[in-house]
Amino acid sequence: MKIAILSQDSNLYSTKRLKEAGEQRGHEMYVIDYLRCYMNITSHKPMVIYGGKPLEGFDAVIPRIGASQTFYGTAVVRQFEMMDVFTANESQGISRARDKLRCLQLLAREGIGLPVSGFAHSTKDIDGLINTVGGAPLVVKLLEGTQGIGVVLAETYQAAKSVIEAFRGLNANILVQEFIEEAKGSDLRCFVINERVVASMKRQAVEGEFRSNLHRGGTAEKVKLTPEERSTAVRAAKAMGLKVAGVDLLRSNHGPVVMEVNSSPGLEGIEKATGIDVPAKIIEFLEKNAAKGNSRDRIQG
Numbered sequence: 001m002k003i004a005i006l007s008q009d010s011n012l013y014s015t016k017r018l019k020e021a022g023e024q025r026g027h028e029m030y031v032i033d034y035l036r037c038y039m040n041i042t043s044h045k046p047m048v049i050y051g052g053k054p055l056e057g058f059d060a061v062i063p064r065i066g067a068s069q070t071f072y073g074t075a076v077v078r079q080f081e082m083m084d085v086f087t088a089n090e091s092q093g094i095s096r097a098r099d100k101l102r103c104l105q106l107l108a109r110e111g112i113g114l115p116v117s118g119f120a121h122s123t124k125d126i127d128g129l130i131n132t133v134g135g136a137p138l139v140v141k142l143l144e145g146t147q148g149i150g151v152v153l154a155e156t157y158q159a160a161k162s163v164i165e166a167f168r169g170l171n172a173n174i175l176v177q178e179f180i181e182e183a184k185g186s187d188l189r190c191f192v193i194n195e196r197v198v199a200s201m202k203r204q205a206v207e208g209e210f211r212s213n214l215h216r217g218g219t220a221e222k223v224k225l226t227p228e229e230r231s232t233a234v235r236a237a238k239a240m241g242l243k244v245a246g247v248d249l250l251r252s253n254h255g256p257v258v259m260e261v262n263s264s265p266g267l268e269g270i271e272k273a274t275g276i277d278v279p280a281k282i283i284e285f286l287e288k289n290a291a292k293g294n295s296r297d298r299i300q301g
């Protein structure tokens with residue numbers, strides 16, 4: 001097959017590993033910087049143009065869209081959908097997952113376990129917001145945060161109030177969440193491909209920290225999931241419309257709860273923690289599904 005990896009940087013670990021995995025399985029692999037693509041959307045024949053030439057004859061694309069480039073990145077993926085090229089993740093699923101609030105709303109609609117969450121922009125009713133999640137301790141998140149930055153644990157009512165007031169002053173969208181203390185600073189990353197968990201790891205925060213992000217010094221090891229955790233991860237990916245997803249769960253005393261769903265989950269951490277060749281499994285999924293005509297029942301655009 002002829003496969004395009006839509007990535008801004010061919011030197012990123014995940015991009016390199018996908019390229020390698022595809023080549024090992026005998027495919028023609030191209031890394032395409034989607035920001036440098038432009039599209040012809042007026043003609044009867046939709047096209048993506050790259051380096052002055054139309055991209056033609058591709059059987060599949062693997063989107064690896066950066067968090068700050070969702071708008072243009074999903075437009076390029078959508079254009080491939082219009083051209084009937086199979087995509088590992090569809091543009092709509094990527095957009096849904098990128099918006100944390102939309103993600104939680106869709107998961108809630110499916111009845112998937114979530115931390116009790118409230119969402120606000122500039123409410124004056126801070127007490128009401130704190131009460132929706134059952135009071136302190138609670139977690140306040142900036143909607144635009146990544147890598148654990150912008151995620152704050154407020155242990156007392158007073159602290160919660162001050163943090164919410166400060167964020168309100170920044171004119172930011174905030175998420176207020178029940179603190180899952182019993183997770184003890186750990187979370188589970190479940191790597192889902194085509195409705196199956198293919199690899200899973202437990203990330204543990206350093207002593208005295210509640211955020212398990214590897215960027216915050218957390219460590220990772222492989223973990224065996226319970227059947228309930230597996231099915232929660234699979235249902236969450238499905239609710240977002242993602243075939244390839246990194247679903248993050250917390251072990252709460254009311255069962256597994258989903259924190260977020262990532263549409264371009266990193267491969268390095270999960271490969272190192274589990275020893276599983278996850279990129280090969282993504283390519284294998286494309287081999288089985290990118291056959292011509294398999295795009296017909298998809299929602300396009």
Ligand SMILES: Nc1ncnc2c1ncn2[C@@H]1O[C@H](COP(=O)(O)OP(=O)(O)OP(=O)(O)O)[C@@H](O)[C@H]1O
Pocket residue numbers: 115139141145146147148149150151177178179180181183185186187210211212213248250259260
């Ligand atoms: N409600 C919660 N209860 C307990 N721990 C939490 C809660 N929310 C987040 N955490 C911890 O904080 C970490 C960071 O939170 P989260 O994943 O929501 O933000 P982020 O990592 O900054 O965002 P992104 O993953 O999009 O980059 C989580 O991995 C988890 O360990």
Ligand SMILES: [Mg+2]
Pocket residue numbers: 147148213248260
């Ligand atoms: Mg996270």
Ligand SMILES: [Mg+2]
Pocket residue numbers: 260261262
């Ligand atoms: Mg994330």
